[in-house]
């Protein structure tokens with residue numbers, strides 16, 4: 406996958422050179438290019454922002470530097486890129502959006518700043534995406550989160566040990582509790598079933614714990630789920646005894 410980021414703060418993407426995403430770049434599974442669109446400003450002072458027509462507070466990113474920077478990015482003829490504008494008014498990012506984006510060959514992120522951007526920038530984009538219902542200073546942190554969540558889903562980025570299939574949200578449920586050594590840490594013991602070696606009992610315990618946690622914390626996730634008959638019957642029992650137990 407190739408990822409291009411249009412920003413006036415390219416240094417803000419250096420954390421993506423660390424950890425799993427850094428390794429994915431080293432292994433050639435993803436290429437990440439950040440482009441400073443200030444370099445494309447066609448005025449002597451390299452201004453990228455101006456006052457809004459009609460008045461109002463703050464400055465807006467101008468269309469010209471972003472259009473020219475966008476035009477300079479190589480794009481595949483076979484599969485057009487997904488062009489994502491970071492925008493608090495966009496569709497809210499979630500795991501299914503990360504899964505969808507991880508199937509693409511090229512993603513281009515456009516990071517807003519200041520009070521926002523000239524509306525005509527939207528003619529370049531295929532998606533307007535928000536990280537959540539709050540306002541960040543710029544789109545850089547939001548793009549970084551989306552890139553991290555998307556790239557880790559590209560096959561071979563995570564090893565077998567770090568597989569994402571059991572992660573919260575991947576299965577549609579929140580993840581069950583996990584433990585590692587020692588068996589007894591300051592009187593807090595690992596549930597016996599996990600040390601029994603009985604794979605079927607462990608699988609059932611994990612499913613029950615996932616359903617319990619989801620029912621307690623995010624019952625909304627259970628609403629449109631295509632649950633197995635086994636999960637449905639566990640859920641009926643959990644509802645009878647109450648999710649707190």
Ligand SMILES: C[S@@+](CC[C@H](N)C(=O)[O-])C[C@H]1O[C@@H](n2cnc3c(N)ncnc32)[C@H](O)[C@@H]1O
Nearest residue numbers: 491492517518520521535536540541543544547
């Ligand atoms: C200070 S914000 C501008 C907010 C704008 N005045 C508004 O009310 O929607 C500057 C830029 O940060 C980015 N941004 C801020 N919050 C965001 C969020 N929740 N999700 C994605 N991008 C965000 C957007 O690119 C936005 O244009």
